[in-house]
Amino acid sequence: MADKIKDALKKLDYEVDDLVVTESNRPDLGEFQYNGAMALAKTYHKNPVEIANMLKDILVKDSFFKDVNVAGPGFLNLSISDEALINYLNNPDFSYAKKNKLIFLDYGGANVAKSLHVGHLRSANIGEALKRLCNYLGYETISDTHLGDWGRPLGLVLLELKKRNPSWLYFKEDYEGEYPKVEITSALLEEIYPYASTKAKEDEEYLKEAQLMTKKLQNGEKGIYALWQEIMEISKKDIKKIYDRLNTHYDLYKGESDAEKYVPEMLDYLDKQNIVEESEGAKVIPVSLPNDKLEIPPMLLIKSDGGILYSTTELATIYERIKINNPSEIWYIVDKRQELHFTQVFRAAYKSKIASPSQKLVFAGFGTMNGSDGKPFKTRDGGVMRLTDLLESVKKESLKRLNENILENRDSIAEDIAISTVKYADLLPNRETDYNFDLEKFCSLDGKTGPYILYSTIRMKSLLAKASENNYKWQEMKMIKGSFTRELILLLTNFDNVLNNSFQAKSLNDITDYLYRLATSFNRFYTENIILKENNEDLRESWLYLVSIVYKVNKILLDILAINVPERM
């Protein structure tokens, strides 16, 4: 439809690159509206009503439209003919051409030797969905979870392991042979880090030992490095398990330790660029610009004691990614509170020409999930809630609400419902909005919830299954009958708009909202028409065909959000 308006504008000698036709907010006047005439009037100094009328004169001849009219200061109202809608449905094309563009997505951010907590949820959900959206729209992607696997936290864990098991061969400096297997569980690692971390704050001697241990690791001392690798294996396995539950998969499980290898090379490079300065004993890259309202502090590259920092590794990660993958864009799906930090790193990357001006470094920050009281999510004893515990509580609630008549696979169904619940609730607000976790509300079958979407999708599926049992066929749309039928088809025509908006905003709320609208629209249609009991075969076929398309679109969208649909619920 946008193409048709574009062509008409071209005939009238108006050039527009981006043209938006939206659903009408005056349904009494038309199904869609185009407001561009008023914008054009401004740039071309013409009368908007005249432009709109000239457009109308062209478009009205096209049988695609049932009605074209101009209202108010230049609104163009459009309604589509039945034939055009039927044609649209009978030649459904929901696919996108491959685009020659590589987008690198950084999301997840799990820490080795620490369990994933609720703060990791949004990054995984949003990142995974954005990746799938990119793929669907034809972009190539590489995803990396960017593990926190280096530096002081690991030094602390290693030190505490040594304190508890001084006899391990890993700690014997002159040992040359193979290292025998040792008993380390992820539960142990989870317990060790908080313990060591607290101890380091209270005990200066302990902290010094930890720093020494960190240094040993960074210097690649044989036993320590081997033990670190051991820890990595155990921890990664655990991390993957939870990401699997969330249907979140990465091409790369790289981390800070991989970027670390590029630090010396990068520092060399930076030296040649002549942009590193001394400041209070540290080495920094100034990144403030004359127009900044808030002076952006320089990016710290090297501490006064010679050590490197978070931002150094982050810059090295960009260095590494561009060297190896050379993507057109790198998206960071991280907590929005890190924005300043990333602004510094990005500016440093451009200033040093590590990234070329055409390479987009994108900060896609997200809001926090808070507890139901609106404050940061804590467990009863004040600690950070583990992600598994959160998922389990949702699963338990889902199981409680699951239809009693279903006897088989209750556990796996509850799992699917729980994940859909968490994901849908997480993706419903705009990416940047903070939201409160509310178990009751999210698990409810009423309203904008995962369970409602799943229920409606399953309803479509079982309707089609039942139709098959009756040997009913559905090849095409033959007629449109019923107001809800038309409403449902019109909604389908928004598909492309929704995906593109979502992509541009890098937020999934357009998609979750659209899924809800599809579900309610389908349910209205379903209530209005007793499809399987319809005697008019053409009509029944048309309805079934429509259901099959709606189901297909639903599945596409749920796949993008990484939500599974169970067989029953």
Next chain:
RNA sequence: GUUCUUGUAGCUCAGUUGGAUAGAGCGUACGCCUCCGACGCGUAAGGCCGAGGGUUCGAUUCCCUCCAAGAACACCA
């Protein structure tokens, strides 16, 4: 303290090139099952879009001031 973000129905939130009568969900009130899953559907009430000013044909959207809440602000990650 400085800067940024947010303030939309009782509650939770949508609302991107400025556009017509500001939209959803929950909750509330009243309806709809001899028929494909009622775990569903319909109807209604509910708003000085934080306050005040400005820009223009037109502002929830852009600019300024104020009020309120949150966040970030170099040797932690």
